[in-house]
Amino acid sequence: MAGSTLRDVARRAGVSIRTVSNVVNGSVPVSDELRVRVQAALDELDYRPNLVARNLRRGRSGMIALVVPELDVPYFAELAREVITAARTHGYVVMLDQTDGDGERERELLGRESRATMFDGLLLSPLSISADELRRRTNRVPVVLLGEHIFNGSFHHVAIDNVAAARDATEHLIGLGRRRIAAIGDQPYSTGETAQLRTTGYRQALERAGLTVDEQLIVPTPRFHRHLGAEAMERLLARPEPPDAVFCYNDLLAIGAMHTLARAGVRVPDDIAVVGVDGIQEGRYSSPSLTTVAPDKAAIARTAVSTLLGVIDGSAPPPTEAKAPHRLLVRQSTAGTPVA
Amino acid sequence: MAGSTLRDVARRAGVSIRTVSNVVNGSVPVSDELRVRVQAALDELDYRPNLVARNLRRGRSGMIALVVPELDVPYFAELAREVITAARTHGYVVMLDQTDGDGERERELLGRESRATMFDGLLLSPLSISADELRRRTNRVPVVLLGEHIFNGSFHHVAIDNVAAARDATEHLIGLGRRRIAAIGDQPYSTGETAQLRTTGYRQALERAGLTVDEQLIVPTPRFHRHLGAEAMERLLARPEPPDAVFCYNDLLAIGAMHTLARAGVRVPDDIAVVGVDGIQEGRYSSPSLTTVAPDKAAIARTAVSTLLGVIDGSAPPPTEAKAPHRLLVRQSTAGTPVA
DNA sequence: CCCACGCTTTGCAACGATGCAGAGATGATG
DNA sequence: CATCATCTCTGCATCGTTGCAAAGCGTGGG
Known part of the structure; x- marks a missing residue:
């Protein structure tokens, strides 16, 4: 036995x-x-190598950890899938953990008694922890960061160009002739860097088109969840002059917003056009289907994994800020007619 | 360093x-x-215990693996979240792997060179591999199975009562006065056991209500994905006498089906009512929101984890077939009016 | 016939931690 | 004052594997 x-x-x-x-x-x-x-003899005894012993001897575990805020957020689930696939091509397996965006949990993960030493490296998608803290805590463990939060030259880092992505989305709406374009998802505080970059892109697009930015149309949300998108949309609808389009900082917010619009009897895209970010599968089958700026998740995963393995075996250059491609997928929520 | x-x-x-x-x-x-x-001295050197060494000595790794077909399928992502949470309360971490429903991958996972020995136990949600094969391959590793596929007394097993779940869903439709109720998702071949149980429940409900089962209204699908639900619905709509309700074997099929209905201009639930299974978050914000039979995923995860830990420490009884509770969540896709 | 060489096979040490049993010091007890 | 129990602290062996260096063995060349 x-x-x-x-x-x-x-x-x-x-x-x-x-x-x-x-x-x-x-x-x-x-x-x-x-x-x-x-x-x-091997067959008769059904021998299986003890990998724990082998790892101890070899000094490598063949495991990396992927830490995301919430695994049941589709973007992270889809990203995790790609990371697992990418890691497998290098002979690595992936341990997944979620922090619930809880700074405490993130800290614990890197602390004295953490299991981080069991892994050859960490892919982190941090929400709350600050750059300084992270630097102090990850002394020896190779780390690559995912998503926009934190970059200051200390860490390798992979993300899309969030400013450009937001600009693309907003320009698409402008191109449709929309003029009162709202934004849902700003996070104007220290840990909301990704959101702030998207706000920047949104503003750029409006300004370049000669439109004025109505600050009232920028609705912040503490997280990127469906129900928060729904609430934000309610607030927008309650305004005397509602928008004719909404740029949501991710697809879940957009889906929540569309939920509110459907209940309110507002037509999408005729009355209000909606665009999101993330390119999650859910948006292809929503009613109406969702226009979105889709990051190339496979590229993000591949880049992140190979960068991390580079850090692990010491062949990596100094910390880089890699940009993964993104593209606009136009669907019913802005185009009206089915496209794909 | x-x-x-x-x-x-x-x-x-x-x-x-x-x-x-x-x-x-x-x-x-x-x-x-x-x-x-x-x-x-510990502080000065920033000592972190080498967990690989500790695990070797102690003979425990503190890790379990959760193997699912696809992580980007919302049900599995949500389940994974619960498993990770449940494992954490016992001091365990979870390694996630996906097989893509590929029998080869599933086999590899248990094979001679697998990493299974790195884990104290396995939670498996197998799709293709057969019971016999599984038994032959998991000689020493504690295993608990999730989902309906395979049970024959060799393994601990946790799932909902699929027959009852399907019956509940179908009876709900009957209770709405629907009479031509279709079913999407049957899998009448060896590895489709879960689907077959749901077909059984569907038939039971119809028979108990004195309705005849129209075999033409049972549409099989090889997997449980959105696009397959959409295609199946197209086939149903093309029939001379379309159904007035559809029971989909999971929520993704249902969402695909609703997508087709929306494009075809068919009203849900007025013309056709739709119900799914899984209780994924996506269904709460779809348009219309989706009525579903929701398994208690947290209960499944808790039971599975504690059973597995029981097997690991030898305190577990002989293999059991644990049933987790489920409940019907009525939403717009059958009720018409918003409920929750 | 001997030596050198190449190939297979082996023993020993080590990876970093913990279990165990015993050494040493201290205090309590008769 | 001797003996024993108690409490710390230590050294050694060990978990199962692999790196290293050398031993064993057969062969071909001189």
Whole structure:
């Protein structure tokens, strides 16, 4: 029951432990006769290498951790899928953890008693923890950051160009002839860097088009969840002069907003056009389907994983700020007619 | 840089390795004087225990693996979240892997060279692999199965009562006065056990209500994805006598079906009522919002984790088939008016 | 016939931690 | 004052594997 070891197999085959190891690993040549005998013993005992021991000896675990705020947020689930796939092509497996955007949990993760030492490296998508703190806490563990939060030259970092993404989305709305364009999702405080970049892009687009920015149309939300999008939209509808389009900082907010619009009998996109960010699958089948700025998640994952592995084996250049591509997917929520 | 070990700390504090270990673990009493000195050394060197070494010695890794077909399927993402949370309350972390429903991948996972030995136990949600094969391959690793596929007394197992769930959904539609009720998602072949149980429940409900089962209204789908639900619905709409309600075997199928209905200008629920299974968050904000039979995912996760830990520490009873509760959440896609 | 060489096989040490048993010091007891 | 119990603290062995260096063995060349 307890699992057989190299020693058990060696005894049974009448050879040394080392020879069994050589057969298992195949790196060192073993004579046919012994190989056959050892292989038989391996099969009979159903030997499986103890990876914990192997890892200790080799100094590598073959595991990286991916830490996201919430796994049940589709963007992170889809990203996680890509990360797992990317890691697998390098022979790595991925441990997933979620912090609920709780700074405490994020801190714990890097603390004295954390399991971080079990992993060769960490992919972090931090929400609350500050750059300084992160730097102080990740002394030895290779880290690559995902998403926009925190960059100051201390860490490798992979994200889309959030300013450009927001600008693209807003310009698309402007191109449709919309003039009162609202924004849902600003986070004008220290840990809302991604949101702030998107606000910047939104403003740029309006200004470049010669439109004035109505501050009343920028509705902040503490998180990027459906119900917060729904509430924000309610507030916008309650205004004397509601918008004719909404740029939501992610798809969940957009879906929440559309939910409110549907209940209120407002037509999308005829009365109000809606665009989101993230390109989650959910948006392809919503009614109406959702126009969105989709980051190339596979590219993000591939870049993040290979950068991290580079840091792990020491071959990585100094911290880089990698930008992944994004593209606008036009669907019913702005175009009206089905496109894809 | 390389991370300091007990030996480094011991040398610095001028004590034995063992004493440092005692300070770190706190299990054995250490005099105040030494404790202070050791603690200082620990801090100065920023000592972090090497968990790989600790695990080797202790014979436990504190990790379990959760294997699901696809992480970006909302049901699995939401379940994974609950599993991670449940595991954390027991001091365990969770490694996530996905198989894409690929039997090969599932087999690989349990094979000779798998990483399964790195984990204290496995939570499996298998799609393709057969019971026999699973039994042959999981000799030593504690396993608990999630979902309906495979149960024959060899494994602990946690799921909802799929027959009852399907019956509840169908009876709800019957209760609304619907008579031509279609079913989307049957899988009449060996690995479609969950689907078949739902078909059974669907039939039971119709028969109990004295309705005849129209085999033409049972549309199989190879997987439970949105686009397959959309296609299945197209086929149903093309029939001379379309249904007046659809029971979809999961929420993604239902959302796909509603997508098709929206494009076709069919009103939900007026013309066709739709109900799904899974209770994913997406359904609360779809338009219309989706009536669904929601499994208690937190209960499933808690039961699965504590059962698995029981198997690991040997305190578990022989394999059990645990049933988690489910409940019907009535929303617009059947009720018409907003309920929650 | 001996030596050198190449190939296979082996033993030992080590990865970093913890279990165990015993050494040393201290205090309590008869 | 001797003996024993108590409390810290330490050294050694060990978890299962792999790196390293050397031993064993057969072969070909001189």
